[in-house]
Every structure is written in structure tokens, then in C-alpha cells.
Amino acid sequence: MADFGGDTDAFRADARAWLAANFPASLKGKAAIAYIEEATPDRADVKAWTKAMGDKGWGVPTWPRQYGGGGLTPAEARVLSQEMSRIGAWNPVGGMGTMMFGPTLLEYGNEAQKQTHIRAIARQEVRWCQGFSEPGAGSDLASLQTKAEDKGDHFLVNGSKIWTSGAQWSDMCFCLVRTDSTKKHEGISFLLIDMHDPGVEVRPIKLIAGASPFCETFFTDVKVPKENLVGPLNGGWSIAKRLLQHERGGIGGGNGGGGGLFGVGGSPSALAKRYMGADENGRIADADLRARVSAHEMDMRAFQLTIMRAMAEAKSNQGPGAATSIMKNAGTKAGQDRAELIVEIMGTRGLGWEGEEFTPDELAAVRGWLGGKATTIFGGSFEIQSNIISKRILGLPDPLGSSSH
Amino acid sequence: MAVLTEEQSMLRDAARTWTQEKSPVSAFRKMRDSAAPLGYDPAAFAEMAEMGWTGVIIPEEYGGSDFGYLSLGLVLEETGRTLTASPLLSTALAAASALVLGGTQAQKEAWLPKIASGELVATLAIEEGAHHAPEKTALAATKTGSGYTLSGTKTFVLEGMAAGLLVVSARTSGKAGDTDGITLFLVPADAKGVSRKQLKLADSRGAAIVGFENVALGAEAVLGEAGKGWPLLEKVLDRARAGLAAEMLGSALQAFDTTLDYLKTRVQFGQVIGAFQALQHRAAKMFTDLELARSCVEAALAAIDNDSPDVPELVSLAKAKVGDTLHLVSNEMVQMHGGIGMTDAHDAGFYLKRARAAEAAYGNQAYHRDRYARLNGY
Numbered sequence: 001m002a003d004f005g006g007d008t009d010a011f012r013a014d015a016r017a018w019l020a021a022n023f024p025a026s027l028k029g030k031a032a033i034a035y036i037e038e039a040t041p042d043r044a045d046v047k048a049w050t051k052a053m054g055d056k057g058w059g060v061p062t063w064p065r066q067y068g069g070g071g072l073t074p075a076e077a078r079v080l081s082q083e084m085s086r087i088g089a090w091n092p093v094g095g096m097g098t099m100m101f102g103p104t105l106l107e108y109g110n111e112a113q114k115q116t117h118i119r120a121i122a123r124q125e126v127r128w129c130q131g132f133s134e135p136g137a138g139s140d141l142a143s144l145q146t147k148a149e150d151k152g153d154h155f156l157v158n159g160s161k162i163w164t165s166g167a168q169w170s171d172m173c174f175c176l177v178r179t180d181s182t183k184k185h186e187g188i189s190f191l192l193i194d195m196h197d198p199g200v201e202v203r204p205i206k207l208i209a210g211a212s213p214f215c216e217t218f219f220t221d222v223k224v225p226k227e228n229l230v231g232p233l234n235g236g237w238s239i240a241k242r243l244l245q246h247e248r249g250g251i252g253g254g255n256g257g258g259g260g261l262f263g264v265g266g267s268p269s270a271l272a273k274r275y276m277g278a279d280e281n282g283r284i285a286d287a288d289l290r291a292r293v294s295a296h297e298m299d300m301r302a303f304q305l306t307i308m309r310a311m312a313e314a315k316s317n318q319g320p321g322a323a324t325s326i327m328k329n330a331g332t333k334a335g336q337d338r339a340e341l342i343v344e345i346m347g348t349r350g351l352g353w354e355g356e357e358f359t360p361d362e363l364a365a366v367r368g369w370l371g372g373k374a375t376t377i378f379g380g381s382f383e384i385q386s387n388i389i390s391k392r393i394l395g396l397p398d399p400l401g402s403s404s405h
Numbered sequence: 406m407a408v409l410t411e412e413q414s415m416l417r418d419a420a421r422t423w424t425q426e427k428s429p430v431s432a433f434r435k436m437r438d439s440a441a442p443l444g445y446d447p448a449a450f451a452e453m454a455e456m457g458w459t460g461v462i463i464p465e466e467y468g469g470s471d472f473g474y475l476s477l478g479l480v481l482e483e484t485g486r487t488l489t490a491s492p493l494l495s496t497a498l499a500a501a502s503a504l505v506l507g508g509t510q511a512q513k514e515a516w517l518p519k520i521a522s523g524e525l526v527a528t529l530a531i532e533e534g535a536h537h538a539p540e541k542t543a544l545a546a547t548k549t550g551s552g553y554t555l556s557g558t559k560t561f562v563l564e565g566m567a568a569g570l571l572v573v574s575a576r577t578s579g580k581a582g583d584t585d586g587i588t589l590f591l592v593p594a595d596a597k598g599v600s601r602k603q604l605k606l607a608d609s610r611g612a613a614i615v616g617f618e619n620v621a622l623g624a625e626a627v628l629g630e631a632g633k634g635w636p637l638l639e640k641v642l643d644r645a646r647a648g649l650a651a652e653m654l655g656s657a658l659q660a661f662d663t664t665l666d667y668l669k670t671r672v673q674f675g676q677v678i679g680a681f682q683a684l685q686h687r688a689a690k691m692f693t694d695l696e697l698a699r700s701c702v703e704a705a706l707a708a709i710d711n712d713s714p715d716v717p718e719l720v721s722l723a724k725a726k727v728g729d730t731l732h733l734v735s736n737e738m739v740q741m742h743g744g745i746g747m748t749d750a751h752d753a754g755f756y757l758k759r760a761r762a763a764e765a766a767y768g769n770q771a772y773h774r775d776r777y778a779r780l781n782g783y
Contacts, residue, residue, distance in 0.1 A: 269783035284783045291771070294778035298722050305700035312408050326693045389692055390685035394665060397680040 008079045011072075015083045022052040023089040031090035050092040054123030059093025060102060067106070068119030096165065097121035097128040101174050104243040108190075108231045117172075117192070130247075131161040131175030131193065131217060132240065139384050141176075142185050142237065146219065148177035155179075155191060155229070157199075157222040163378065167202045167215035170195050174243075180234050190236035192228040193219070209370035210353075247379045248328040266361060268293045268341045275345050289345070296341055299334045306330065326393075329385045332375040339369040407703040413476050419456060420483035427452065428489040430752045436490055437609040437755075443567040444611025445490040454523020459497040462644075463505065467517035474498075474644065475706040478651035485655025488755055490610050492526045492564040494652060499645035500527030503572045503589065507629035507637045512591060516570060527570035529645065530559040530592075530615055531638070537768040539574060539638055540584050544617065546575035553577070553627070555590065555598075555620040563766065565613025566603050569594050572641075573617070577632050584635040589628040596620050608755075608762035643720040646767045647705045650723040653763045654695075654702050657731040660738045660756040661691055667742055684741060691734050698723075698730040718780045725773035728764045735760035 024045040053059045056070065061077040063069020072080065084090065102121045105113060120126040137144040146159025157177060164173070173193045180187030193200070199222035204212035231239050272284045272293060284290040307327070342365050343350040350365055352358030376382040390396040409417065428449055436446050453459065461477040463469025477498055484493065501520050504513055504527075519525035531539050544557030555575055562571070571592045579586030592599065598620035604612040629637040665688060668679030678684055705723035708716045735757040739746040746753040764770065 269778070269781065273783065282782070283778070290778055290783060291774050293783065294774040294781075295725075297781065298725060298774065298777060299697075301722055302697040302701050302726050305704045306697050309407070309700045309703065313406065326696055329689075330693055330697060383686065386686040386689040387682070389689035390682075394685075394688055394692060396665075396668060396685050396688065397677060399680050399682050399685070 008075050011076045012079050012083060015076075015080050018056070019083055019087060019089055022049070022056075023084075023087065024049055027090070028088035046092065050124050053092055054125075057122055059091055059124065060098055060122045063102065063106065063118065063122060067114050068122035093122065093124045095124075095127055096130055096174075097126065100130065100243050100246045101128050103246050104174075104239060105230065107242065108239050112227065113192075113230060126172055127166065127170045129164050129167045129170035129173050129195070129217075131164055131173045133163045134160060135162050139381055141240075142188065144176055144178060144188065146175070146177050147181070148179050148189060148191055148224065150179070151223075154226060155224045157191070157193065157219045157224055159219055161217040161219075162205075163214045164202075164217045165214050167195065167217045168204055168212075173200075173217070174230075176236055176240055179236075183234070185237045186234055188236040188240070189233055190230040190239045191224055192230065193222060193224055197222045199223075207371070208373070209367045211367070211371070213371075244380055248385070266342065266365075268296065268338065268345060271342060272345045275347060275349065293341060296334070296337050299330075299337065303327075303330050303334050326385075326389060328379065329376075329382055329389075332372075332382070335375060336372050339365070339372045343369045406699070407475065407707065409479075412472065413479060416461075416472065416476055417479040417483065420458070420480040423452070423456065424483045424487045424489055428484070429487050430755065433488045433490055433609075433755065434752075442603060444564070444609060445492060445567070449489070450491045450493070451523060453491060453493060458493060459523045460521035462498060463501055463517050463521045467513055468521035469501075469517070473710040474647060475703065475710050478648060478702065478706040481648055481652040482655035482658075485652035485657075486659040488656065488752075488759055492528065492567055492611065494645065494648050495528040495564040495568075496520055496526045498648040499529050499641065500570065500572050502644040503529070503628060503637070503641045504591075506640055507589065509625075511625070512628065516591070525569045526564055526567045527572065528562060528564045528568040529641070530562045530565070530571045530573045531642075532559060532561040533557070534560075537765070537772055539642060540587070540635070541581045542574045542576050542587050543581040544573070544575045546577045546588055546590065548577070549621070552621060552623040553588075553590070555592070555617040555622065557617055559615045559617070561604065561766070562601075562613045562615050564611045565601055565615050566611055568613075571599075571615065572628065574634065574638055586632050587634040587638060588631045589634040589638060590622060590626045591628050592617075592620065592622065592626065596622070606762055607758040610759070610762065639717065642767055643716055644709060646720050646724045646773075647702070647709055649763060649766055650702045650720075650727045651706065653727045653731045653760075654698055656756060656759060656763070657695060657698065657727065657734045660731070660734045660753075660760075661688075661695060663752065664688075664734070664738045664741050671743075678741075687737060687741075691730075691737060694726075694730040694733065698727040701726045718777055721768075721773040721777045721780065724768060725770045725777065728770040728773070731760045732764060732770070 026045045027049055057063070057065060057068055058070045058080060061070035061072040061080055062074060063071075065071030070077070098121060102118060105117055109117070117126070121128070131146070132141060134144050134146060146157065146161060148155040148157045155177070159177070161175070167173070171194075173195050175191050175193050176188050177191050178187055179189040195202070199220045201218040201220070203216045205214050205216060206212050207214065269284060272289060276289070277285045279285045284293060310327070346362055346365060349358065349362050352362050352366055354363065380388070391398050432446070432449065457470055458477070458480050460469030461472045461480065462474060464471050481494060484491065497520060501517065504517055504520070508516070516525065516527065520527055531542070533541065533543055544555065544559065546553045546555050555573065557575070559573065562568070571594055573590045573592050575588055575590055576586055577588045594601070598618040600616040600618065601613045604614055606612050628634070668684060668688065669677055671678050679688075701719070701723040705716070705719040708719045738753045738756055742751065742753050745751050768776070
């Protein structure tokens with residue numbers, strides 16, 4: 001059904017040749033390096049590969065070439081991705097800059113902002129974090145209170161953010177701030193803040209999976225230049241909504257549905273046979289578990305088919321729409337179900353916290369199961385997504401009046 | 406919605422217009438109230454045939470248009486929306502597939518043009534127990550000289566009272582449960598020894614128990630290869646399942662739309678009940694499931710058209726996912742309508758009854774979950 005058109009054979013040959021010349025053999029299949037390390041790992045091969053991809057713009061293949069992107073068509077980008085996986089190559093450019101902020105800035109930023117920030121993201125030179133949630137503003141995000149006062153040539157920012165992913169190793173923060181306290185949604189602006197400012201303090205928060213992927217971030221008299229305001233003053237809410245669509249699309253779609261985000265590897269069916277045994281026909285011995293594994297695999301397949309259908313229907317370049325809200329719930333639910341199944345299948349071997357008594361896969365399954373619980377909370381919780389579907393797609397009344405998303 | 410060709414869009418639009426104008430749910434109600442013995446209105450079916458819907462998967466040389474399964478699925482989705490009762494699925498998809506896939510030139514020439522024109526209704530006679538289990542075929546086909554003699558009973562034969570031709574699964578060797586030894590036969594419903602009795606089902610659609618008492622058949626009645634009918638039967642069933650899944654998707658979509666309309670109009674506590682979050686989140690869940698089910702149904706139909714090797718698993722996926730979704734939506738349709746949804750005067754009951762009959766046909770969700778696991782090696 002998918003017809004992306006265009007002759008990509010010539011591009012495939014070019015991409016194959018360039019990858020052969022530039023991808024270091026020492027990094028083959030080692031994508032995990034980029035995601036385990038918080039900052040770009042201090043390895044010559046990783047640095048060379050990151051620079052090569054940054055120069056070429058292929059870390060963000062479909063972004064415009066004039067701002068440092070690859071300028072490829074969606075069809076060419078898919079070919080590039082196929083050619084990369086064929087040889088075990090991986091994209092060293094990632095993070096919130098590429099997933100969420102970049103696409104949003106390309107849409108809403110002015111020329112100077114795009115020239116400054118997009119190229120740096122494309123080259124993986126500046127790391128971005130997201131300053132949205134606050135202690136008193138979670139699902140009700142628009143009630144945020146972090147204040148930005150107009151001081152003539154700059155804004156003075158005071159307040160605190162929470163759940164700022166990766167704040168401890170970020171250079172910049174795209175932040176929602178209150179610039180008018182007499183209005184709710186219409187008093188919010190979208191501001192870019194330098195995380196190296198002395199008025200910024202970051203405290204990592206330890207989560208149930210043991211790691212600290214999120215932080216509390218405090219702003220005390222932080223001076224932010226006027227040119228760091230994106231879009232109009234008090235016009236930040238619609239930019240934030242657009243950015244959240246990119247975030248949800250990324251969480252539900254591009255990463256294999258939540259489960260992939262947290263690295264629970266191995267298929268439940270293979271694990272079930274290994275941990276629980278097979279019957280004389282080679283099938284999972286426990287019929288109840290077999291039916292649940294099958295139901296789950298069907299959910300995953302249905303989700304993947306829906307991603308493909310949405311891509312074919314969008315015929316590229318329209319950006320994520322309201323349907324991304326469906327994808328987030330379906331994808332994160334399937335990812336969590338998978339993690340739960342795997343831990344159940346491993347039995348007491350799926351309860352290990354640390355130590356050499358457990359295999360790395362067993363330990364990763366436990367951490368992934370716990371870490372994955374965040375997927376139905378962040379980026380707009382499962383319940384907020386249901387609100388959005390009800391209101392925007394089904395046209396049901398908003399029970400919260402104007403105070404919800 | 407799949408990316409459609411211009412012909413497919415026109416076919417779908419025609420089906421939508423006809424079902425909405427000529428065959429709304431009120432037409433189904435009228436048929437039900439009249440206790441029509443065939444379980445459908447022959448005049449309406451004649452109109453469907455007139456529009457070419459009975460020939461969509463049949464090659465042009467046998468009087469069809471050869472538009473493919475996705476195209477016929479688009480029509481079935483629309484007929485499913487209004488619960489249009491007709492033998493379209495049984496004859497123009499299931500039985501026609503059996504002949505297209507397994508028929509000799511002579512068999513195709515004898516039967517396909519009549520199916521394409523709508524003058525003949527054909528159907529599959531494959532079930533023997535309360536649950537779909539095609540490999541458990543026990544109906545005996547005994548070799549007699551140059552032909553065979555059939556003895557046994559088939560049940561849940563869809564459109565069995567209307568059928569002029571039965572595609573019957575029978576056992577020529579082995580025992581029930583073996584996939585080897587199954588043979589498909591083309592049996593005219595007026596053959597000596599064939600008897601039938603109407604099965605009055607909750608969904609008011611056509612169904613019958615068909616008895617075979619020493620039915621003598623020549624060798625030319627064998628469809629495909631004697632004793633090796635299983636792979637052909639599976640291919641035919643997969644096409645029937647995918648077509649039924651498309652019809653079920655349409656029923657689920659309409660059940661949801663009707664319910665959503667009610668949520669927006671029914672007032673309690675001074676507001677429309679659709680303003681209550683307890684109902685909104687259930688509606689959002691149904692909408693999400695419908696989107697996922699559509700992806701599966703369209704992928705299965707497209708895979709058949711492309712003769713893709715993953716047809717069996719995509720079909721089981723589609724039948725199970727749309728089955729779960731229709732099950733949920735039909736239950737919620739009654740619940741969210743409250744008391745009015747319990748009355749015979751309301752359409753909700755029709756969707757609920759049709760849902761369960763369609764779920765059971767050609768394998769319910771449990772059957773297809775198990776099959777999906779088997780196909781994937783667990």
C-alpha cells in the first residue's frame with residue numbers, strides 16, 4: 001500500500017559508498033555506547049563518526065541543508081536507514097534536540113534562531129533538555145509558575161522545573177515560563193535558557209529503577225537575552241502543544257513503543273521456552289501464558305502496522321497530527337505489557353537487582369520493567385492522552401472547560 | 406484508511422451510497438421481522454449483483470472484474486456498517502475463492518460465471534462441531550468405483566438454506582484431527598441424499614444444518630487434489646476470514662459512531678453524558694482499538710492481493726483483533742445506551758447479536774490467537 005515513489009537507486013549507491021568510507025568498523029553494532037554514556041563518549045572512533053555524520057547532516061537526514069541538516073527526502077532517509085542497519089551502523093546524533101526541539105524550532109523559530117541552534121543540534125554539539133513540568137504543574141501543565149520578568153534588554157527567570165530529563169549533562173533548556181500571571185494558557189512564553197548560567201542549579205532525582213534520568217532544576221535570577229524568546233510573547237502554549245506532539249510521536253512511534261526505549265530485549269516466546277520449557281510439539285508448555293504471549297505479540301504487530309499505515313497515509317511531510325495521541329497510548333501500553341510478561345516469564349530470575357548471580361539480560365529486564373512505568377506518565381499521561389482523543393478527535397465536551405490541554 | 410486506487414474509491418463510494426440509501430439497518434429489521442427463511446432479502450442481493458459486487462474477486466474470463474480482495478473488503482466494510490444481510494461473503498468471496506484457487510477449467514466454467522452474476526449462491530460447508538476446527542473434519546467420503554459417497558453432517562453452514570452449491574470438506578483417509586486425508590468436494594445442493602434444516606440464529610442471518618446421506622459423486626466433484634485438500638482449505642478459509650474481518654470492522658465502526666452520537670445527545674445531570682470522563686476514556690479506548698484493527702484488516706487483505714507469504718498470520722491477527730474490538734464495542738453500545746439499548750426497538754441489540762455470530766464464524770479470537778502462536782513457532 002505504501003507508495004513513497006521516486007528513484008532511490010542512485011542515492012542508495014551513494015549512501016553505501018559514503019558509509020563504507022566513514023563508518024568506523026570498531027563501532028559496528030555498538031549503538032548502545034551512545035545511549036549508555038550520558039555525554040558523547042570519550043572515544044576517538046565515536047568522535048570521528050559523530051563529526052562525519054554532523055558534517056554530512058545525516059544525523060538529521062530530512063532537516064533542511066541550509067541549517068545543517070541532510071536535506072534528504074523521506075524516501076532517501078529510509079534508504080539511508082536501511083543501508084545503516086545493513087552494516088550495523090547507527091546514528092550518533094540524538095536526544096531531545098533532534099526528537100522534539102529541532103522540528104519545533106524549524107517551524108516556529110526566526111531565521112537567526114534557526115541558524116544558531118539547528119546546526120549545533122545537527123552536529124551534536126549542544127545538548128538540550130526540556131523545562132516543562134513543575135512540582136505544581138504536572139498533567140495540568142498550563143498552571144506552571146516559573147516566572148520570566150521583562151527587564152528591558154533581558155528576561156529575569158525565577159522558579160523551578162521537575163522531571164527535566166538529562167538536565168545534569170545539558171547545555172541548553174527549552175523552557176515554558178510565565179510572562180503574564182493574569183491569564184493561564186495565554187500567559188505562557190517559550191524561552192531558551194543557558195544551563196551553564198550560575199543561577200541554574202540541577203539536582204538529579206533517583207527513580208525506582210535505580211538510575212537518575214530526571215532532575216529538579218532551579219532558576220534563581222537567571223538573565224536570558226531577549227533573542228532567546230521563540231515565537232510571540234505569551235504565545236508559547238501553541239508551540240508547546242506542537243512540541244508535545246513530536247514528543248508523543250517519538251515515544252509511541254519511532255522507538256518501537258516504549259519497550260524499546262527501556263531496552264527490554266529478547267522475545268517473550270523464546271524466553272518462555274527457555275525459562276519454562278516447551279511441550280512435545282515445541283510450543284510454550286503453559287497454555288495460559290502462550291495465549292497471553294500471543295495476544296501481546298498481536299498488539300505489537302497491530303501497533304507496527306498502524307505506524308506503517310499512518311506513514312503511507314500522511315505521504316510524508318505533514319508532521320505529526322492528532323493521531324499521535326493514539327500512538328502514544330497504544331505504543332507505551334504494548335511496551336509495558338512486554339516488560340511485565342518478560343519479568344513474569346523469568347520468575348525469580350526476573351527479580352534480580354544487581355550482582356553476578358544474575359545475567360546482564362535478567363538485570364536489564366528488571367530495570368527496564370521499572371523504568372518503563374514512566375512512559376505512561378511523561379509526555380502527557382495515558383489519561384491526558386485519553387482526554388485529548390475525546391476532545392480533539394471524538395468531539396466530546398471538555399469536562400475541565402478551558403483549563404485542560 | 407488504506408491508500409486507494411481511483412477504482413477502489415469509486416467502488417467504496419458506490420457501496421456507501423447504496424447501503425445508506427437502500428439498505429440501512431431498518432431494512433435489516435424489516436427482514437428480521439418478516440422471518441425471511443433465507444436470512445436475507447433476495448431482491449436486495451440481486452441489486453448488489455447488478456452492481457458487480459458478486460464478481461469482484463472473479464477473473465474477467467469468468468464474468469468478474471478481478472478487482473481483488475481489498476476492493477471486496479471495502480464493500481463488505483460498508484455492508485457491515487448497516488448490517489446488510491446477504492450471501493455476498495459466503496458466495497462471492499469464500500466459495501468463489503475455493504473455485505478460483507482450486508478449480509479445474511471445467512469447474513470454473515461451470516460455476517464461476519453463475520456466482521459472478523448472482524444467479525447462484527455457493528457456500529462453504531466445513532463445520533461439524535460447536536467450535537471452528539477444520540482439521541477435525543470427520544464427514545466420510547468413501548471411494549466407490551470412479552467416484553465417492555459422502556455421509557455425515559455439516560453444521561453452521563452460512564447461507565445454507567439459499568445455497569445451490571456447497572463446497573464440502575470431507576475425509577477420504579486418516580482420522581479427525583489429521584490434516585492429511587481431507588478432500589474438498591463440490592456438491593450441488595439438490596444432489597440426491599442432501600437434506601437441510603434451517604438454523605435459527607440470534608443474528609437472524611441465513612444458516613443451516615446440512616445432512617449428507619450416501620450422496621454419490623463423480624470424480625469431477627473433487628476440488629483440488631484428493632486427500633490433499635488441507636492447504637487449499639486453509640487458503641480459502643484465510644480469504645473468508647479476511648473478508649469477514651472487513652465486514653466486522655464496518656459493524657464495529659458503526660456501532661461506535663451510533664454510540665458516540667448518543668453520548669453527544671443524551672442529557673443527564675444537566676449535561677450530555679459524553680461530558681463524563683468515565684465514558685470519555687472508554688470511548689477513547691474504543692477509538693484506539695478501531696484504528697489498530699483497521700490496520701490489521703487492511704494489511705491482511707493487501708497481503709492476499711499481493712500473494713504474500715505472511716497471509717496466514719496477518720489474517721489470524723486481523724480476525725482476532727477485529728473480533729476483540731467488535732466484542733468490546735458491541736457490549737459498550739448496549740451499556741452506554743442504558744435502558745434503551747436493551748429494547749428490541751433499538752439497533753444496539755442487532756449489533757451485539759451479529760458480533761457474536763461473526764466472531765464465531767471461521768474461528769473466534771481464542772482460535773486465532775492460538776493459530777498465530779503456532780504460525781510463529783510457539
